[in-house]
Each structure stands twice: as structure tokens, then as C-alpha cells.
């Protein structure tokens with residue numbers, strides 16, 4: 001037992017109101033070589049609150065106890081994934097010191113950590129901030145989390161970049177923050193193939209705009225049951241059959257929760273075609289529609305003037 005532990009225990013005995021906080025400080029301020037110092041690495045794109053929670057779990061503390069132990073004042077209340085933890089520059093500094101991970105490394109892994117600012121002029125403070133649905137993190141692949149966490153927990157939340165929808169190693173995806181556990185995609189192998197094709201799309205300079213356009217178009221097709229309805233229905237049925245939690249999540253229908261995943265192969269294929277279109281200016285709108293139909297493995301794309309794809313092509317090519 002180290003000197004710090006003894007002191008902490010003695011203090012614990014005399015101050016029964018806050019025993020865990022005193023112990024937390026003792027734990028967290030132990031020298032790096034001391035036994036019991038835990039290495040918890042962040043996951044790529046992890047939510048700050050998720051990482052702090054995993055740290056707390058590793059030390060067998062609550063999140064407020066861990067922050068207090070690191071000398072960070074916490075205000076407000078919140079839970080993942082509907083809220084995120086914002087740290088002041090001084091608090092970021094304390095977090096880096098406690099985890100013994102250099103701050104630039106932490107900031108690279110945690111996209112919502114904003115360590116810039118004058119550390120000396122800010123108090124070490126953390127506050128919960130509610131997030132809009134579109135900004136909320138999603139459950140990370142449980143097997144990646146387990147591996148990274150030495151089996152201590154399989155729960156982590158990530159602000160996932162668009163091109164990381166499917167974990168291609170473990171065939172898991174969380175297309176919607178309302179899903180409390182990921183969807184297993186092994187029954188639908190074209191999703192893993194789409195994930196690889198998406199990585200190739202990223203090399204293209206127009207990848208981001210092509211993706212945004214393609215996603216808006218396939219989302220509209222899905223909601224209005226156009227073009228790929230039968231295929232998407234089959235895919236959704238396969239996903240529901242292997243993921244009972246999709247049908248028991250009460251906050252939304254499986255069709256809505258799985259939408260981004262069900263349409264993913266067509267969104268990627270459409271985005272890849274749209275990204276290279278400016279290099280084929282001689283084609284007419286009808287030529288392009290039949291090219292896209294071919295790429296989507298559809299006999300043809302019967303589209304009226306209200307079809308979002310035809311509207312997009314007409315608008316951008318004239």
C-alpha cells in the first residue's frame with residue numbers, strides 16, 4: 001500500500017461524507033509507475049462523455065467522482081447519447097495529465113474535445129450540453145470496444161464519420177442514435193461490400209458533395225417507396241430477423257431506425273457515379289439515368305420530373 005493510499009484511507013475515516021472522492025484523488029494522483037494506474041485508450045471518434053465514462057468505470061468510480069478526482073468541476077446533468085460533455089481548456093489539460101496521453105493525441109481521437117485556449121485563464125470545468133438528434137453519437141461496435149477495453153465493457157459512443165457506418169471487421173453498424181445496441185449486418189453481405197466501396201469513393205475530390213446528394217436522393221426514394229422498394233424491403237426483413245432489438249426499440253419504427261443502413265449500398269453506388277459525372281459532359285440526362293440504373297442493377301429508372309435524381313441532373317447540367 002502506498003503512502004497516498006494510507007493517507008486517503010485515514011482521511012476517508014474522518015470525512016465520511018465524501019469518502020469516494022478522497023479515494024478517487026488518491027488513485028488518480030498516484031505516480032505513473034504505481035500499480036493500479038490504468039491505461040484506457042480512446043476509440044477513434046469517441047464522444048468525450050463516453051471516454052470519461054469508460055475511464056470512470058475502469059477506476060470503479062462514477063463520472064462525477066472521476067472528474068472531481070482530476071480537479072475538474074462538473075456542472076449540469078446529462079446522459080449519453082442525448083448529451084455531450086464539454087471540457088474547458090484547463091480541464092482538457094487535466095484529463096491528458098490523468099490519462100497520461102498527450103493532449104494532441106487525445107484531441108485527435110475525441111472530435112468534440114476543444115483543448116485550444118489559454119489554460120491559465122480558464123478554470124478546469126466540465127458541463128453537460130444537450131445535443132440535437134443529428135449531432136448525437138451512436139453506439140460503437142461492441143467487439144471493437146471490448147477489444148480496446150480489455151473486456152471491461154462493450155459500451156462506447158462515437159461521433160462516427162459517415163464513411164464508417166459498418167465495422168467491416170465485426171459486421172456491426174449503428175445507423176441511428178436511438179438504437180441502444182448495434183445492428184449485426186452479417187446476414188446482408190452487400191453492406192460490407194458497400195463499406196469497402198465507400199472507402200474508395202473517399203479518394204475522389206468530390207466525394208463529400210456526391211455523398212450528401214446521393215444520400216438525400218436515396219432517402220427520398222426510400223421514404224416515397226420508389227425504384228428500389230422491393231430490394232430494400234427484403235434487406236430490412238433480413239436485418240430484423242437477425243436483430244430482434246430493431247423491432248422492440250419503441251422510439252421509432254425499424255424502417256426508420258435502419259434506413260441509412262438499408263439504403264447504404266445504393267447510396268454508395270449513386271455517390272460514386274455522381275462524383276465522376278462532370279468528366280462526362282457529353283451525356284444527356286436520359287443517358288445518365290440509364291447509366292445510373294445500370295450501376296444500381298435496375299432495369300431502368302422510370303422517373304418523372306419530380307424525381308429528386310432527375311431534378312438534380314437537370315438542375316446541375318444545364
Ligand SMILES: [Zn+2]
Pocket residue numbers: 141142143144145167168169170171172
Ligand atoms: Zn468492430
